[in-house]
Amino acid sequence: MYTMRSGNARLSKLEKTVVFPIDHVTLSCLSHDSASLNMADREERRSLLDEDDEDEDDEGSRHLSPLCDPRHLLHRILVLVFMCFLGFGSYFCYDNPAALQTQVIQDMSLNTASFMQLYAWYSWPNVFLCFLGGFLLDRVFGIRLGTIIFALFVLVGQIIFAAGALANHFWLMNLGRFVFGIGGESLAVAQNTYAVNWFKGKELNLVFGLQLSMARLGSTVNMNVIGWVYGRIQSLTGSAGHSTLGITLMIAASTCLFSLTCALILGFLDRRAEKILKKEQGKTGEVIKLTDVKDFPFSLWLIFIICVAYYVAIFPFIGLGQVFFIEKFDFTTVQARAINSVVYIISAPASPLLGFLVDRTGHNVLWVLLAVVTTLLSHMMLAFTFWNPWIAMCLLGLSYSLLACALWPMVAFVVPEHQLGTAYGFMQSIQNLGLAVMSMAAGSILDNKGYLFLEVFFIACLCLALLAVVVLYLYDYYTEGELNLSASTRAQRLKSE
Known part of the structure; x- marks a missing residue:
């Protein structure tokens, strides 16, 4: 810009002594050059403004508190808490039948072979979903929406399972376990994907260990608490039966609702981090052939x-x-x-x-x-x-x-x-x-x-x-x-x- 202004000044001085023959082509070229220079000027200013905006974004993220800054350890610890509790409800409710074995068999009038169908129906969908879970997370839903959908399957499956006990329909309980199984294993894949996305190259092994520990904690709490819950409901209602079993299992569904809440919060935090850090959604990395x-x-x-x-x-x-x-x-x-x-x-x-x-x-x-x-x-x-x-x-x-x-x-x-x-x-x-x-x-x-x-x-x-x-x-x-x-x-x- 400075060079052009100097050239125009020199040209105005020469105009007093020299007459330049300017035709239409020359004028058109000069106009085109001037327009190009003006456009380049505007592009330069726009790029400078964009750089200023990026600098402002960086400055804004730098002024975030440690708990709100995705790059800070405190924020990643907060994410880890929700990450660990993401599967708590699934593992808590998976062994509901084992913790209530006597009650389920008596209240639903089952033999042991029928009782074990509750575990078989959980496993059947995962014979195939083990191949599809990673694909659905990577190519169809994305990690955030996929995690919410799988957590929703776990919650709905547990509710159907409890409703089957309330209505005294064992086939409905099996259906609930089938729906529960659709979400259960895939939710574990999503949990691992979140862990890799947030902690790869840092504390990944420790994070996987903590997630496994929280899963076992969910199973342990279920084994030692859900029978006590059944006993309390029985004492309040004055009788045992399928209704007491159904209420107990419905209360257990609250842990699945808690896991769904964790999935929603994780999705919000991950989307927020994606905007601040300008990173892509995590993928499972699983290629199934x-x-x-x-x-x-x-x-x-x-x-x-x-x-x-x-x-x-x-x-x-x-x-x-x-x-x-x-x-x-x-x-x-x-x-x-x-x-x-x-x-x-x-x-x-x-x-x-x-x-x-x-x-x-x-x-x-x-x-x-x-x-x-x-x-x-x-x-x-x-x-x-x-x-x-x-x-x-x-x-x-x-x-x-x-x-x-x-x-x-x-x-x-x-x-x-x-x-x-x-x-x-x-x-x-x-x-x-x-x-x-x-x-x-x-x-x-x-x-x-x-x-x-x-x-x-x-x-x-x-x-x-x-x-x-x-x-x-x-x-x-x-x-x-x-x-x-x-x-x-x-x-x-x-x-x-």
Whole structure:
């Protein structure tokens, strides 16, 4: 701009002595140049104004209080609180049937096989949703809307479940558990996505440990509180029955409403952070391609067998455990609820610590072998001895936590990164399929043969898991795989690659 003004000044001085022949073309060019310069001037001013606006935004965000600034640790801790409570209602209500086993069977006039359908119907939708949950969050709903929708499914499913008890319609209770299952597992995927979005590269491992601890806390509180709630309602109404059961389950739905509220608040905070930090919504990172299944290595199929055979000896047992401790060990109802929840109580603090131990030492296959063997010993103690069951249950809680820390990371060692989403989705899918089928089988065995045969059934499943671990160890040893390497050797291999 300064150069043009100088040139025009010099031109006005020369006009007194020199006459320039200016034709229409020259005039048009000069007009065009002048218009271009004016436009460039306006663009420059606009860009300067935009930069000033951005500076003002940055200045405004700098003046935010630590609790309101998405870049500050205090704000991320606030987000973490809502993140942890996001799944509290889902885990609290998942084991409502286990905590109220006697009441559900009596009030709804069920046998044990029908009772275990409440767990089977939760698992059935997740045979397929394990593949779709990440896709829906990434491509269809987005993390914020998807989390709210899945939390809404959990709440509506629990309400339908409670309404089925109030109306004395068991089919409606099964429908409620089906709807509840649609939201439950997908909500866990959303919770993990939020964790990666907010804490990636910072405190992610600690955050995952805290989320797992809060999930176990929800299950523990349910085991020890929901029976007391049923008793209080029974004393107020003066009689037990399906109406008392329905009211109890409806009160439990308040925890799902609390989780939905957390989902709404998280969505608001994440959207606000997106505007302030100018970042994109988080994604699950899961790429699901079913055609990858044919390329899975033999070691991964062994991991799948261990997963299914092990977990079917844990969750169905907890679902039926309360009456087992009352009948075999003459425990009171309160004592039976307490010991039935000890697996979750131990898992809450033990999971992060054992995960750290496995990370530091490596040798994942040996840790899985130890977990399976100790679980097998726990079930044998419960089945064939009258020793204090607290010993067996505490051992079961530790081994359950250890297996989760050592088994699931092994998938990443045997499949390439682009197949991880498919591998984990398939693993969760067959796990839910196994739980759905084995839950009904466990109920039928208990009705026809009793608890001793049920424990023998669980021991047989664990023996299958133990056999698969031994084969995995030998296969990994002879193929020089990475599954049982020490942490230092594994790190050296990664550096050499």
